[in-house]
Amino acid sequence: MTKYVITGATGGLGSEVFKYLLKFVPASDIIVSLYNPSGATPLIKESGVEIRRGDYGDPASLDAAFAGAHKLLIVSYPSIAYELRVQQHKNAIDAAKRAGVSRIYYTSLAFAGDSVAAVMRAHIDTERYLKESGLTYTVLREGIYSESYPLYFGFFDPAEGKEEIVVPHSDGPVAWVTREDLGEGTAKIMAQGGFENEIRLLSGSHSITLSEIAEKVSSLLGRTVRLVVVSEDDYVKANVGKPGPRGEEEFLRGWATTYKALARGEAGVVDPLLQEVLGRELTPFNDTLKTTLGLHGSILKQYVK
Template identity: 50%
Template sequence: MIILTGTTGNLGSSILRHMLGLVPPSRIIASVHNRSAQAHEGLEKKGVHVRAGDYHDPGSLERAFAGGDRLLIVSHPSFSDELRVASHRNAIDAAKKAGVKHIYYTSIAFGGESKAAVMKAHLETEAYLRSAGVDHTIIREGVYMESYPLYLGFFEVSDAEVVVPGDGGVAWAARDDLAEATAKVIAGGGYKDETILLTGPRAYTLAQTTALVSSILGREIRFSTASQGEFVKRHAAKGDAARLWASTYPAIEAGELSVVDPSLERILGRPPVSLESRLRGLLGGEGEPRAEVSNWIDNGQRGAR
């Protein structure tokens, strides 16, 4: 039995969809935060086991994970490191109590001693999982192409310029490619006690990414860098989100996100989706940049409360 968390979210829903193509639904347990979520209405009918599991309620997690062999912990979206790490610890501890044999954790693809604030909770969780005494696989998911508006300094489609506090390469990956590979890793087994880095096939600097967006939109978008202080001031209305996010850029400048790894292509058994084709889809109306940014801010702040 495979237990999946986060299945109402962007990454988790896509992992579930791919998982349903790999194993029978009766072998899947969806541990859901919001039991009444519309996204889950059809799942029980399909034969997926749907159970209530809240990262803040260890008892619910233990009940949700009972009888499962492999568990995927999708990281808790929050700006509070304390809350995120506590959630992940709760899930790992509950999994051990429930007799889960192998835990998979979705980390992100920053460096091992990252300068980025968003990586801190992942590094603490990775360390906890490595010492938990249970088989595990850490999947360092590459930067979502869908998150390009965040990385381009809270970009909105009407903007004429991108101003960020630093530049460097980002080996972007399509979220659905990451989800498909994650589902294949879990369904296929193996990777015991390994850390897998899933990235796109090449790194683009933020300046190159801006140029690509500019050519797809068919109008000039200027690119420049500013100090962290100026960036935070520029986005003062976003409060803590801007301060937290500013720390991502020294990590980008240090090359933390520019590492290209062949694992994604190997696991998918095909070339990953290119940045250009994904951006064409997103800028063609499929994904509104403003929504991606506001979801990230809302989820992070909701979790921090």
Template identity: 55%
Template sequence: MAQYWRHGCSPRILFVLLIVQWIANLFVSHSFVWLLRKLTPDQMIVLTGATGGLGSQVLKYLLTLVPPSDITVSLHNPAGLDPSVASTGITVRKGDYAVPTSLDAAFAGADKLLLVSYPSVAHELRVKHHVNAIEAAKRAGVKHVYYTSLAFGYGTKPESCAAVMQAHLDTEAYLRKSGLKYTIIREGLYNESYPLYFGFFDPAKDTDVYVPGDGPIAWASRTDLGEGTARLLALPPSDTRFDNTTLLLSGPASNLLTLAQLSSLISTILGREITLHIISRDEYVKKHLDESGKIARLTEDYLGKWATTFEAMGRGETGIVDPTLQELLGRPLKTMEESLREALNASRDKHLDLYATAQY
């Protein structure tokens, strides 16, 4: 303040300047962050599926947005949580979708619940587990349930011809009628899950890819989706923009790619021609059933159901671009090319692990 005194500032002006400087220092200090947290009511956020591909990313980013003491994870196997994550100060509880009483204890005291969809293609089992979680949330007095759905259905419409989407649609309908405040998040199709849609592509050996249809997909990276979901969870209760809504978190227009375009991109990255073949649904089932030895658990039932995703793609269900994810993140989204280069460079000599890339 000496420079102001030398320039003839009056004591009154000098006092005002001192106050302004003190306030400025307060805003950049740890004390202000502590004070802000004290003035903002704590919200307990319970995460399910926090060791999975999406859930682990949500937890990673949520830890940068709220205090660890506000986070509880509900896991069917708490021992599976990375010790470095468990040591951050979050609360870890045992909760199993198949055991409703365990969910009562896991969700106790929660203000918000992230219900990560159960990873299965078994429709009835999946819906039953989701209903168990929703009913437990009601009993526990949870104020707001966030559900991770999937980006089929023309954006946010309650319809789809994809078999994998049917359990999501049933869960969405049940949640809307539950009386709970909800946010249904239709998570974009992962960049990282491209092998599922690209004929179970094995970069270590495949040169020909066989699928029963094609259509545009607004691909989004799992890391971006995890961060976007975390930012939704961290919003204060006063921000009601997403209350009782269904929203789509998609990739940007630059990530809107068909499988044919994906084939060209992969060919460029690998430096060898990858040829896409469009075949009938029956041929698709037979071909991949004959090759089921290279990928465990590819059954006729699974392949028949999975073939319906290509019909949905062809109808345009997965080709909707929505700005919400980029708006939540406030930065450009990861490109499909960037994700492909990372995945293909890491797996040139490795065979496909179907379940490491799965998204249901």
């Protein structure tokens, strides 16, 4: 009997992993390690799985949460604060080592291993720490979420009615993929095994540039929306002072590095692995675009912190 411990099961990706893992292995073999156990979703509660408290910032809680785990999924910490993030991941890896976990699965991100994107730095350092830990690991570089396109597409909010979508440095291709497809693939890989000590990319099956998104959005909304590439300073000027972290210069300068990575094609790599693992076509980007037009505020609130 293999015991699975899943972190982040209340989140966008982890909840999908959990939903699919329930289909692949008995609920009695699954334990969820929640940052906030009182926030367990109805599916978690109804499934009858064991719920434990595990806070990446509290190593003692992780010792208890990971006890007895054979396979452990570490969902990356939801923040772009580099040092804090790396520390939270190290705490989880150290606890897994103390708990004698046989296999760690870590959700990394789909930029390059020598990325110039600030958001990838914590993942690269975590991947290195994991490799040096001596634990058996599988790093899954989870593709850029289709649902998160507004972040890349100039914090796009259709309610603002803007014609020009301002981004810094460059446009570039992104192999967008839904969190549900990633969740199903991640759960399947965990249940089936394989990929020992490998770093694998789970990407969408096509790459789409931001200019192409502008065309799609224009046609769906019935009005012109254009991508305009400006200097980093002009990008900062266009956003600074807006509500929340998105309006802060430090955040904006860090996020601007993402577009340097897009220019290098870092996020546009298409890997057939996810489609092979799922044995079906992936959800088209257009489907997500249609269903998410109108929900952008919640995405910005979720990730720009």
